[in-house]
Amino acid sequence: MQNKKIHQLLFALLLTLFLIGCGNQSATESEGNGEDGSEQQALEPVQGGTLNVAFSSDPDTIDWMSTGATATRDVGWHIFETLFALDKDYQAKPMIAEDYTVSDDQKVYTITLREGVNFHDGTTVTAEDVIASIDRWRTVSSVGTVANEYIESVKEIDERTIEITLNQVYNAFMSDLTAPKSALIIIPKEIAEEAGETPLVAEQLIGTGPYQFENWERGNEIVLTRFEDYSAREEEGWGGLTGKKVAYFDEIKFLIVKDPQVMINGLKTGIYDYAQSIPQDLYEVVESDPSIDPVTYINGYSVATPDKSEAPFDDLNVRKALNYALDKEVIAEATYGNSDFYQLDGALFDPEQTELYSDQGTDDYLAYDKEKAKELLEASDYNGEPIEIMFSNDSETYKRISQVMKQQMEEVGFTVELVPYEWATYLEKWADPANWDIVVVGWSTRFSPSELGMLIMDTQSSGWYNSERWGSLLDSWGVAESAEERQEILAEMNQTVNDELPFLKIANETKLDIKSDKIPEYDNWVGQRFWNTWKSE
Secondary structure, eight states, X not given: OHHHHHHHTSOOOOOSOOOEEOOOOOHHHHTTOSTTSHHHHHTSOOOOOEEXXXXXXXXXXXXXXXXXXXXXXXXXXXXXXXXXXXXXXXXXEESSEEEEEEOTTSOEEEEEEOTTOBOTTSXXXXXXXXXXXXXXXXXXXXXXXXXXXXXXXXXEEETTEEXXXXXXXXXXXXXXXXXXXXXXXXXXXXXXXXXTTSOOOGGGOOOOXXXXXXXXXXXXXXXXXXXXXXXXXXXXXXXXXXXXXXXXXXXXXXXXXXXXXXXXXXXXXXXXXXXXXXXXXGHHHXXXXXXXXXXXXXXXXXXXXXXXXXXXXXXXXXXXXXXHHOOHHHHHHHHHOSGGGEEOOOSSSOTTOTTTOOOTTOTTTTOOOHHHHHHHHHHSSOOOOOEEEEEEXXXXXXXXXXXXXHHHHHHXXXXXXXXXXXXXXXXXXXXXXXXXXXXXXXXXXXXXXXXXXXXXTTSGGGTSOOOHHHHHHHHHHHXXXXXXXXXXXXXXXXXXXXXXXXXXXXXXXXXXXXXXXXXXXXXXXXXXXXXXXXXOO
């Protein structure tokens, strides 16, 4: 456990925001509509053109391995790919890997690579590249640092085969290899070794994906172009982050646009083809325009994380007072407006994630009681010093949550100041506990307990949470063998968060993006992905 905590000090933020959804009607389902075949013709794939995406956040980096930030991921997974990836049903499938076997003692994983997978620099993926990528992942990725505790060795068998030996049975290993957050991207050996623990810079953004990095003008745009020598898989039905990928567009431009009304107007006039993060209270405006298609999907949840490294929230009773002070139903309604876009649920995972969901241990999630909050606060050492709630003013969601929290906290005796920053400054300020007492943020959908950034111990992401109980549960999860055992652990994980209050969950979110009706085929799954989609003329 001590080694794990040391490793977890090495990485920075795992941020915001994440994403599951369902696609629109497929071309095959629409065949035959229209006597003259016009509907079928409209759904024929169109090669070429530029996709203009109104992108709400300028990412801190495009290195998909070094951070869990959604803005990084949404760009990065067009450029990079992993050995294994989740399909549309959240099951692990090969991507760069061809196949794998596990030894009888469940400690040795032998992975065979697909033949002839091309990097954007013209070289071909070999075992040496994969080993170097894994070595880097073990030190810079939040998920990789957890997996690293179980890895004894990684070695080359031949040019297309590697062998990973674990020091004990770790049944969550494949889940770590497929994690869509802080992902095990495969990059050339020279780049992996040169970058080390620092984020990849522009000239190092070399992957195997269907699109390749072209240019990044910070604060303005990120440009990707089609990779003509892309090594596609053949499986058309897998979906998710694996299977067949076709890059129809000549280029994709992620244009930084922070005003949602500008996004909507730009989509109407054809300036943009897709726009992300539209406030949910604009849904009726979006739905009423026939040229705009709403795109919705689950997007993790919003949280308020107190800094537990110092007073006043190093005191559990003050955290309990905060929990009793917050009427989360009122906060959610004021923030999201339309009840179709939020769900009051205290669990760590979403109900759609059936293998990861348990509602056990969440009884106190809505424990709103102003009188208890006052009693606990008066009995504590809190002396009335201002509580600084920090949030990014790039996000209307964070702003609204913070404003309602301030009102509710002051009603029970807290003194509160709101501290807004633009996104880049917000990330920078987050690293120092002197800058904030509570941070309001959103965490996108996760697919394993080891991906839960708001609970990674001894980091700013968790507000410097430190818990032997949570660490023990992560260890138990890693070796759990049955679905029944995992459900018991998930219930205890919920209960631990309920008891120790490392963060306060506000509500599950449903994300609202919008697209032009000229994009007839689109499957968002866990976020915006622009392979296998095109724009009609």
